Amino acid sequence: MLPESQKLIEKKRLKSLPELERPLTVRLKFRKIGSLQYISHLDLQRTFNRVIVRACLPVWYTKGFNPHAKLVFSTPLSVGAQSVCEYLDIRIDREMSCEEIKERLNGELTNELFITDAYIPKNDFSEIAWASYDMEIYTDGADDEMAKNAQALLTSSPLMLVKRTKSGEKEVDIIPMISSVSVSFDDERQTLKIKCVLSASSTEYLNPEMLITALKQNLGVMSGDPALEWYTIMRTDLMKKDMSEFK
Amino acid sequence: MNKQISTILKSVSKPGRYSGGEYGQIIKDKSKVKARFAFCFPDTYEIGMSNLGVRILYGVLNKEEDVWCERVYDPWIDMQEKMREHGLPLCACESGDPISEFDMIGFTLQYEMSYTNVLNMLELAGLPLYAKDRDDSMPIIIGGGPCAYNAEPVADFFDLFNIGEGEEMLPELCRLYIKMKDEGRYTKQAYLHEAARTIEGIYVPSFYDVTYNDDGTINAYTPIYDDIPKQVKKRIMTDMDKAYFPDKVVMPYIETVHDRVMLEVYRGCIRGCRFCQAGMIYRPVREKTPEVLNEQAKCLYQATGYDEISLTSLSISDYTQLEELTDMLLEWTNDNMVSLSLPSLRVDSFTKELMDKIATVRSSSLTFAPEAGTQRLRDVINKNVKEDDLLRAVNVAFEAGKNTVKLYFMSGLPTETYEDLKGIADLASHVIDAYYQCPTRNKGKKPQVTISVSCFIPKPFTPFQWEAQDTMEMLAEKQEYLGSQITDRKIRYTHHDARVSRIEAVLARGDRRLAPALALACKEGFAFDAWDECFDYDKWLSVLERCGIDPAFYANRAFGLDEVLPWDIIDCGVSKEFFLRERAKAYGERTTPNCREQCSGCGANKMGGERTCCPKAKN
Numbered sequence: 062m063l064p065e066s067q068k069l070i071e072k073k074r075l076k077s078l079p080e081l082e083r084p085l086t087v088r089l090k091f092r093k094i095g096s097l098q099y100i101s102h103l104d105l106q107r108t109f110n111r112v113i114v115r116a117c118l119p120v121w122y123t124k125g126f127n128p129h130a131k132l133v134f135s136t137p138l139s140v141g142a143q144s145v146c147e148y149l150d151i152r153i154d155r156e157m158s159c160e161e162i163k164e165r166l167n168g169e170l171t172n173e174l175f176i177t178d179a180y181i182p183k184n185d186f187s188e189i190a191w192a193s194y195d196m197e198i199y200t201d202g203a204d205d206e207m208a209k210n211a212q213a214l215l216t217s218s219p220l221m222l223v224k225r226t227k228s229g230e231k232e233v234d235i236i237p238m239i240s241s242v243s244v245s246f247d248d249e250r251q252t253l254k255i256k257c258v259l260s261a262s263s264t265e266y267l268n269p270e271m272l273i274t275a276l277k278q279n280l281g282v283m284s285g286d287p288a289l290e291w292y293t294i295m296r297t298d299l300m301k302k303d304m305s306e307f308k
Numbered sequence: 309m310n311k312q313i314s315t316i317l318k319s320v321s322k323p324g325r326y327s328g329g330e331y332g333q334i335i336k337d338k339s340k341v342k343a344r345f346a347f348c349f350p351d352t353y354e355i356g357m358s359n360l361g362v363r364i365l366y367g368v369l370n371k372e373e374d375v376w377c378e379r380v381y382d383p384w385i386d387m388q389e390k391m392r393e394h395g396l397p398l399c400a401c402e403s404g405d406p407i408s409e410f411d412m413i414g415f416t417l418q419y420e421m422s423y424t425n426v427l428n429m430l431e432l433a434g435l436p437l438y439a440k441d442r443d444d445s446m447p448i449i450i451g452g453g454p455c456a457y458n459a460e461p462v463a464d465f466f467d468l469f470n471i472g473e474g475e476e477m478l479p480e481l482c483r484l485y486i487k488m489k490d491e492g493r494y495t496k497q498a499y500l501h502e503a504a505r506t507i508e509g510i511y512v513p514s515f516y517d518v519t520y521n522d523d524g525t526i527n528a529y530t531p532i533y534d535d536i537p538k539q540v541k542k543r544i545m546t547d548m549d550k551a552y553f554p555d556k557v558v559m560p561y562i563e564t565v566h567d568r569v570m571l572e573v574y575r576g577c578i579r580g581c582r583f584c585q586a587g588m589i590y591r592p593v594r595e596k597t598p599e600v601l602n603e604q605a606k607c608l609y610q611a612t613g614y615d616e617i618s619l620t621s622l623s624i625s626d627y628t629q630l631e632e633l634t635d636m637l638l639e640w641t642n643d644n645m646v647s648l649s650l651p652s653l654r655v656d657s658f659t660k661e662l663m664d665k666i667a668t669v670r671s672s673s674l675t676f677a678p679e680a681g682t683q684r685l686r687d688v689i690n691k692n693v694k695e696d697d698l699l700r701a702v703n704v705a706f707e708a709g710k711n712t713v714k715l716y717f718m719s720g721l722p723t724e725t726y727e728d729l730k731g732i733a734d735l736a737s738h739v740i741d742a743y744y745q746c747p748t749r750n751k752g753k754k755p756q757v758t759i760s761v762s763c764f765i766p767k768p769f770t771p772f773q774w775e776a777q778d779t780m781e782m783l784a785e786k787q788e789y790l791g792s793q794i795t796d797r798k799i800r801y802t803h804h805d806a807r808v809s810r811i812e813a814v815l816a817r818g819d820r821r822l823a824p825a826l827a828l829a830c831k832e833g834f835a836f837d838a839w840d841e842c843f844d845y846d847k848w849l850s851v852l853e854r855c856g857i858d859p860a861f862y863a864n865r866a867f868g869l870d871e872v873l874p875w876d877i878i879d880c881g882v883s884k885e886f887f888l889r890e891r892a893k894a895y896g897e898r899t900t901p902n903c904r905e906q907c908s909g910c911g912a913n914k915m916g917g918e919r920t921c922c923p924k925a926k927n
Binding site for chain 2: 098107111140288
């Protein structure tokens with residue numbers, strides 16, 4: 062009836078791992094898809110705190126009054142968007158290979174929240190400037206014509222939209238925050254497909270949901286039967302200012 | 309995930325409650341299971357996911373290879389609207405399948421105010437509310453939990469109830485179901501009869517006819533079969549060390565009410581406070597050993613990654629080996645940055661040594677429950693706590709630099725006078741005085757005492773089960789009077805909504821004649837009545853009135869001592885004679901020693917049990 066507390070013993074074994082001179086930062090690349098798209102950034106942070114305990118990682122704890130593991134996430138993802146390129150930096154204070162860290166974490170995760178890579182980071186999160194997205198919209202009236210109109214709408218400045226910021230709501234032109242966009246009609250799936258690259262820096266961030274809003278407001282997309290229409294957003298990559306790979 | 313649901317979730321509040329996919333959830337192959345069980349918690353995900361009983365029973369049922377138990381919660385109002393708009397039925401978390409397709413649906417009845425949610429969920433599932441309207445092709449609807457001890461107000465909606473602890477009963481019910489299906493002799497009626505006949509603790513309400521007297525009281529309960537029990541006896545787990553323990557937990561991604569390890573230390577309570585139902589129905593006291601608890605705590609810590617362990621039970625300081633247990637736990641919790649918390653501390657057991665061990669002290673506030681303002685009334689309710697105990701306890705806290713204390717009281721207790729209410733205000737002042745007399749107090753801060761006063765609700769299976777609840781007018785006057793007695797701004801006074809307490813009293817002591825009112829409430833969209841923003845007293849009065857029900861008959865009437873009570877059909881292990889004796893002692897302002905000091909012959913020892921404090925516990 063009582064399972065031997067195997068992992069706690071393993072925890073003790075961690076103490077036999079060689080100590081590092083100073084804490085080492087390891088970057089985790091993970092996907093957050095399916096059900097996990099509805100989990101907020103704050104909840105994701107708490108989840109990782111627990112996952113790290115379960116995985117018995119030699120994480121470095123802050124030395125303050127309330128010791129906690131230091132977790133730093135890259136550009137937050139809004140609720141309702143999926144991603145295959147989220148990043149999290151953790152710090153460890155004992156030797157463990159990136160491969161082992163990845164394996165241990167994945168043992169405590171599900172397919173929808175899954176570490177795809179672990180490595181020693183080369184870039185700083187502040188270097189992130191662009192994010193690419195794939196979107197798919199199933200709506201009444203989707204056809205080549207609508208795709209053309211959408212393409213025109215998303216490429217001609219100004220396209221004014223209300224943006225909610227910390228200081229309140231204001232109207233902004235979103236076109237300068239769109240680096241590239243291409244809208245097509247998928248005949249087989251009867252959907253609109255959008256591929257785009259949007260601003261994703263800490264100072265200028267365009268929520269991909271805004272593109273959907275623009276299409277709703279200007280082209281009447283998704284104004285039919287709510288029980289039939291749907292859309293999905295998938296973040297596919299994060300890039301530096303010169304569009305080179307973020308690592 | 310279904311694209312339609314996916315889009316709905318983009319437009320509702322806290323969609324993480326509906327998306328599922330949690331780590332630790334149990335997924336089985338539909339084609340290989342023989343019974344699918346939907347375990348419903350009739351409230352929000354955040355509350356339901358925190359319930360220890362659900363965690364245990366989810367594990368117990370899924371241990372059966374051919375049974376798949378899934379979780380279901382009541383969607384919040386905005387989600388319900390979307391579901392109706394899209395024509396979506398209530399679905400289970402794991403598979404996303406409609407629960408109307410399941411073999412069995414179980415509801416845990418934790419509080420009376422969740423009854424409307426039960427009906428709301430049946431309605432969302434597209435199932436007929438009344439048991440008699442559900443045919444053999446529909447799921448069996450099962451109720452359990454503390455409110456099942458008097459579930460008469462909802463009896464007409466359920467096929468059967470589990471009375472007592474469900475760890476053995478639920479798997480037995482599933483096994484019987486599978487067996488009868490396999491043998492091709494399943495009909496709902498045959499199944500219910502066999503369950504009532506062969507499984508202890510099963511109450512099938514439709515098998516008992518109820519007749520009433522001219523004055524509205526109950527005349528008799530008559531079983532319709534000779535081979536079913538005349539009174540249904542509750543089930544307990546006798547050896548808690550051997551009781552199933554969930555070593556895997558479904559981990560919520562979103563924040564829930566109790567986001568921590570909950571370690572169940574023992575069941576039952578030695579105290580016998582005369583208003584407390586939990587203290588009676590969970591008897592006898594059955595402890596786990598510290599060695600087993602320590603192993604279970606380690607296991608849960610590793611399975612969850614939580615950074616807090618809460619030792620749960622009705623009164624944690626009454627655990628005989630608390631010292632040993634906390635020492636064992638602290639040996640590894642500190643190293644792993646895990647903190648301990650001990651809710652439900654009694655003032656007479658709160659010591660500096662204990663405070664140093666626990667995390668409750670990290671938060672700046674401490675909570676105690678003297679329940680009544682004078683020694684006389686505390687003796688009436690058998691609280692067995694003295695003012696000196698409270699002052700000593702707050703002193704320990706003040707010496708350690710705390711400056712805020714929260715005190716829980718009840719208003720409307722039997723024999724209560726305005727003198728007793730004034731006593732509440734006086735007690736709060738004495739706590740303030742104690743602060744200023746404490747030499748090592750935190751001199752930079754002012755003390756803050758919060759007194760929270762709830763309304764007494766007479767509950768079945770307590771010595772006060774016959775008592776009348778104060779009328780709304782009396783409760784309001786008392787609340788106002790107490791408010792007028794508090795002049796010190798360092799004392800904050802809050803009180804419960806008497807209107808909720810009154811409806812709760814009606815449901816707690818109600819009988820089967822309440823069913824039409826609950827069905828009407830469901831039809832009119834009642835849900836989440838335990839939530840202030842959803843509860844509407846006037847609507848409740850209207851529903852009761854239209855069904856010809858006088859709430860005062862159930863809430864404000866003193867039930868006759870020789871009257872047949874709606875819950876007499878259940879044997880909770882504690883005898884009616886004991887409740888009568890305790891009631892007489894209450895009116896005589898006499899206390900009863902706790903179970904450990906002296907046995908007061910409540911009868912629960914007949915249930916048996918390992919590591920109980922009952923001198924004559926049968927094994």
